[in-house]
Amino acid sequence: MNLNWLSAFLITGLFSVVMVAGLALLLHLQLGLTRIANFGVVGFFGTGMYVYGVLYVRVDWPFGDPWQFLVCALAGTVAAGIAGTVVGWLIADLDVDAMLLGTFGFATMVFILATTQKSLTGGALGMGGLRFPYKLGTVKANEALWLLILVIIVAGILFYVARVHRSPYGRMLIAVGDNEALARSLGKPAFRAKLLQFTVGSAGMGLLGVMYGVLERFLVNTNLGVELTLAAVVALVLGGSARVWGGVIGAVLTIGVFDIVVQSYLPLPKSWYGQAIPVVKQMVYGATLIAVLMFRPLGILGGMRRDKLMRRVHGA
Amino acid sequence: MPDNTETPARHQIRVEEAVKSFSGRVVVDVDHMLLGDRPIEGLIGPNGAGKTTLMRMIMHATGLDRGTVTLIPNGSGGDEVVLSRLPTHRMAGLGVVKSNQVIMDFEKLTIWDSLLLSVADAKQETPYRMFGEKALFEQHEEEMREHLEFFGFADPTLHAMSAGEKKLLDIVRCLLLKPRFLMLDEPTAGLPDEMTEKVMQRVRALADAGTAIVIVEHDLNVIWKLCDEVHFMAEGKLILRGTPDEIRRHHTVIEKYLGEGHV
Amino acid sequence: MEFIGESIVIGLTQHAPLILAAMGFALIYRLTGTINVAYSETLTLGAYFGMWVNTNLGWTFYFSLIPAGLLAGLLSVGTYFAFFRPAKLRGMGALEVIILSFGLSIFLRYGLQFVFGYPVRFYDVGTTTTYRILGTGVSAFRVMALASVLILAVGLYLFIQKSSYGLQIRALASDEDLAKASGIRPLFVTTLIWFIAGVAGGLAGAFYGVNSNVSYLLGWRQFLFIFLVVMVAGRKSIGSVIIAGAATGIALAALNLRLSQSLYAQLVLILAFMVILKVRGRRMAETGKV
Numbered sequence: 057m058n059l060n061w062l063s064a065f066l067i068t069g070l071f072s073v074v075m076v077a078g079l080a081l082l083l084h085l086q087l088g089l090t091r092i093a094n095f096g097v098v099g100f101f102g103t104g105m106y107v108y109g110v111l112y113v114r115v116d117w118p119f120g121d122p123w124q125f126l127v128c129a130l131a132g133t134v135a136a137g138i139a140g141t142v143v144g145w146l147i148a149d150l151d152v153d154a155m156l157l158g159t160f161g162f163a164t165m166v167f168i169l170a171t172t173q174k175s176l177t178g179g180a181l182g183m184g185g186l187r188f189p190y191k192l193g194t195v196k197a198n199e200a201l202w203l204l205i206l207v208i209i210v211a212g213i214l215f216y217v218a219r220v221h222r223s224p225y226g227r228m229l230i231a232v233g234d235n236e237a238l239a240r241s242l243g244k245p246a247f248r249a250k251l252l253q254f255t256v257g258s259a260g261m262g263l264l265g266v267m268y269g270v271l272e273r274f275l276v277n278t279n280l281g282v283e284l285t286l287a288a289v290v291a292l293v294l295g296g297s298a299r300v301w302g303g304v305i306g307a308v309l310t311i312g313v314f315d316i317v318v319q320s321y322l323p324l325p326k327s328w329y330g331q332a333i334p335v336v337k338q339m340v341y342g343a344t345l346i347a348v349l350m351f352r353p354l355g356i357l358g359g360m361r362r363d364k365l366m367r368r369v370h371g372a
Numbered sequence: 373m374p375d376n377t378e379t380p381a382r383h384q385i386r387v388e389e390a391v392k393s394f395s396g397r398v399v400v401d402v403d404h405m406l407l408g409d410r411p412i413e414g415l416i417g418p419n420g421a422g423k424t425t426l427m428r429m430i431m432h433a434t435g436l437d438r439g440t441v442t443l444i445p446n447g448s449g450g451d452e453v454v455l456s457r458l459p460t461h462r463m464a465g466l467g468v469v470k471s472n473q474v475i476m477d478f479e480k481l482t483i484w485d486s487l488l489l490s491v492a493d494a495k496q497e498t499p500y501r502m503f504g505e506k507a508l509f510e511q512h513e514e515e516m517r518e519h520l521e522f523f524g525f526a527d528p529t530l531h532a533m534s535a536g537e538k539k540l541l542d543i544v545r546c547l548l549l550k551p552r553f554l555m556l557d558e559p560t561a562g563l564p565d566e567m568t569e570k571v572m573q574r575v576r577a578l579a580d581a582g583t584a585i586v587i588v589e590h591d592l593n594v595i596w597k598l599c600d601e602v603h604f605m606a607e608g609k610l611i612l613r614g615t616p617d618e619i620r621r622h623h624t625v626i627e628k629y630l631g632e633g634h635v
Numbered sequence: 636m637e638f639i640g641e642s643i644v645i646g647l648t649q650h651a652p653l654i655l656a657a658m659g660f661a662l663i664y665r666l667t668g669t670i671n672v673a674y675s676e677t678l679t680l681g682a683y684f685g686m687w688v689n690t691n692l693g694w695t696f697y698f699s700l701i702p703a704g705l706l707a708g709l710l711s712v713g714t715y716f717a718f719f720r721p722a723k724l725r726g727m728g729a730l731e732v733i734i735l736s737f738g739l740s741i742f743l744r745y746g747l748q749f750v751f752g753y754p755v756r757f758y759d760v761g762t763t764t765t766y767r768i769l770g771t772g773v774s775a776f777r778v779m780a781l782a783s784v785l786i787l788a789v790g791l792y793l794f795i796q797k798s799s800y801g802l803q804i805r806a807l808a809s810d811e812d813l814a815k816a817s818g819i820r821p822l823f824v825t826t827l828i829w830f831i832a833g834v835a836g837g838l839a840g841a842f843y844g845v846n847s848n849v850s851y852l853l854g855w856r857q858f859l860f861i862f863l864v865v866m867v868a869g870r871k872s873i874g875s876v877i878i879a880g881a882a883t884g885i886a887l888a889a890l891n892l893r894l895s896q897s898l899y900a901q902l903v904l905i906l907a908f909m910v911i912l913k914v915r916g917r918r919m920a921e922t923g924k925v
Contacts, residue, residue: 153669161909219502219503224492224508231481235478238476241460241472282855338745339742342738342744343738346739350735
């Protein structure tokens with residue numbers, strides 16, 4: 057198969073767009089529907105990535121790939137889910153400020169653990185030894201297949217989110233996020249619902265972390281900074297935090313623009329790429345958040361149109 | 373041939389030694405209160421008497437400083453349940469439902485959404501039930517449409533707009549929960565007269581079928597007309613209890629709290 | 636005993652700026668009820684500008700504190716008028732304001748890097764003599780810095796608790812309508828609060844900067860702990876923030892001395908604070924209309 061048209065930059069760029077779209081979709085369920093403020097996205101992402109990586113490299117498995125990959129990926133996802141349960145239990149019945157603190161504090165703790173457990177994780181120097189669970193000949197072919205697998209996973213997440221909107225479960229989440237006291241009086245177990253949903257969302261973020269770790273084939277704690285949380289939040293807010301497709305559109309317009317168009321296709325001076333472009337990128341992300349919230353808080357796609365949805369699903 | 377004089381058994385709620393304070397001020401202090409003895413009971417009293425707080429304590433929406441609230445499920449059989457030890461979301465499953473005094477609505481949800489939310493049970497609202505919407509709708513379509521038509525909701529795919537619509541929707545949500553013990557907190561406030569009449573029709577039908585009803589009302593005409601028993605509260609305490617006639621005989625006490633012209 | 640002495644000395648000299656920063660953050664938090672994530676950038680700006688004045692104009696550290704604090708105060712007021720006041724007038728929800736301040740923080744952080752350059756910078760203060768306090772060696776400079784921070788913190792506390800402006804600030808924070816009815820001008824008092832908070836942040840940043848180095852991450856690195864200290868201190872008087880800040884600094888130093896890696900100290904404290912918040916959260920007031 058001729059992959060000459062697919063440059064290495066394009067593969068990693070597309071991977072970033074799809075990955076952030078996936079994170080934004082999961083964040084949409086948490087932040088957009090149930091109104092749980094998760095500022096620790098990178099913590100759950102990183103938990104999945106590091107648990108996967110450490111188990112994959114440090115444990116002497118009696119079987120090889122793809123089973124080694126599958127077992128470790130499952131472990132990483134479950135670990136992120138468990139982290140979601142614990143953090144969720146701590147914050148689900150507290151106010152917004154405490155949620156911010158709890159999730160952000162958690163992400164910081166993940167960073168600290170990854171940095172201090174040098175024998176396991178390689179600390180600030182990082183750790184290699186990860187590889188794709190298959191061999192297709194060229195690195196580019198491997199990466200392209202991996203990108204395809206990620207697209208399938210994120211498409212699955214998108215399908216799930218769309219179904220949630222159309223299901224009794226989604227309605228209950230929206231009710232809990234909208235007016236929790238009223239939802240409780242109607243018999244909805246708000247705390248349990250938030251906890252369960254946070255667990256599932258965090259597990260999903262962990263899985264995306266696993267995918268990223270394999271693509272990079274290298275774990276380093278600089279991947280655990282707040283930039284990834286910011287990217288997911290900007291993508292979601294820009295596209296529309298209340299809409300299914302919001303995170304996807306936002307990811308394309310932010311990561312897509314910066315990591316693909318600007319990185320690869322704009323003829324800018326080479327010296328800018330080292331330091332100026334990454335800095336300007338973050339400034340633009342910050343400015344985008346401010347501008348959207350000030351002038352069009354519901355993002356590009358606007359508010360939830362449940363009247364349209366009800367008409368479509370149930371008729372008049 | 374069924375014995376028509378036998379009314380079905382009703383749930384009752386017993387409040388004992390219940391005390392609640394806010395910022396040092398005692399808002400509710402009830403030694404003993406039994407609700408649900410008679411089909412439709414009224415709870416009256418001046419503003420600040422603690423009526424709403426008491427009902428919120430029964431729902432455990434607000435905690436009790438002291439005391440217990442117990443459900444006696446005569447309607448469904450079974451043992452007594454101490455409500456004051458359960459979280460609020462368990463109330464609906466036990467048949468204990470309360471409507472809201474102030475307008476409470478889901479901004480983001482349409483009228484259909486509100487109704488479907490009420491009729492759905494926990495098993496249908498789990499993260500892995502992705503395709504249950506159609507079945508849920510078909511299962512309850514008839515009863516939902518019946519309520520919509522009776523109360524005159526025009527287009528249920530829309531959101532509730534006016535304050536009156538939201539108040540009505542709140543009540544319909546309560547009705548769809550199939551309550552065995554229904555507390556209505558000022559259900560007629562903000563409703564036009566025909567709607568008030570319709571609500572009362574439904575309430576009477578529920579009472580006849582065995583649901584215990586407790587109504588808080590400021591419009592005393594509704595109370596005298598509808599209730600078999602009236603509890604009068606003031607300053608957090610239960611002052612009087614009796615039939616509407618008995619209560620009206622104590623008109624000096626009533627007037628002391630509510631001013632003249634109510635009896 | 637030596638351990639306790641060491642912890643106190645190191646904790647206070649190293650983390651004294653946390654007290655100032657937490658007080659500034661608490662001023663805004665108690666008034667507006669929301670978290671201003673961009674507050675950490677007032678620290679960074681104070682450090683950068685103080686360093687710039689110190690290295691480019693040759694001012695001593697203590698003189699450079701004045702422009703550092705003033706500029707940070709102006710930045711704070713600027714963000715209030717540009718973003719936080721319009722947001723409040725628009726009725727923006729608490730969550731949205733937090734996200735907005737998050738975006739502002741990112742914008743300012745990288746903007747400062749753009750303005751002041753990418754390399755890490757240093758204050759020019761020369762070497763000083765070393766004292767022994769409670770058995771621990773500490774540079775004279777650090778002792779002076781600690782003393783200054785404590786003086787500023789106490790000064791701020793007295794201002795809030797005793798002065799007439801402080802009284803207006805506290806009145807506005809507890810009940811805005813009542814304050815307005817009493818003739819307090821909310822816009823003036825609010826602007827004053829944002830300015831003082833910014834000054835406190837800028838000065839804290841300058842002290843952090845002179846004790847280590849100045850980089851665009853200086854303020855952001857402190858954000859989590861500033862936030863934790865203010866949340867744990869609760870909503871009582873500004874004095875509880877001083878105590879919580881000092882206790883945190885000492886605890887950090889103590890843990891640092893006992894645990895093998897310095898980051899572990901942070902880890903333990905974050906966990907401890909989160910547990911405190913969870914336990915305290917259960918005792919939140921029950922208001923509500925349902």
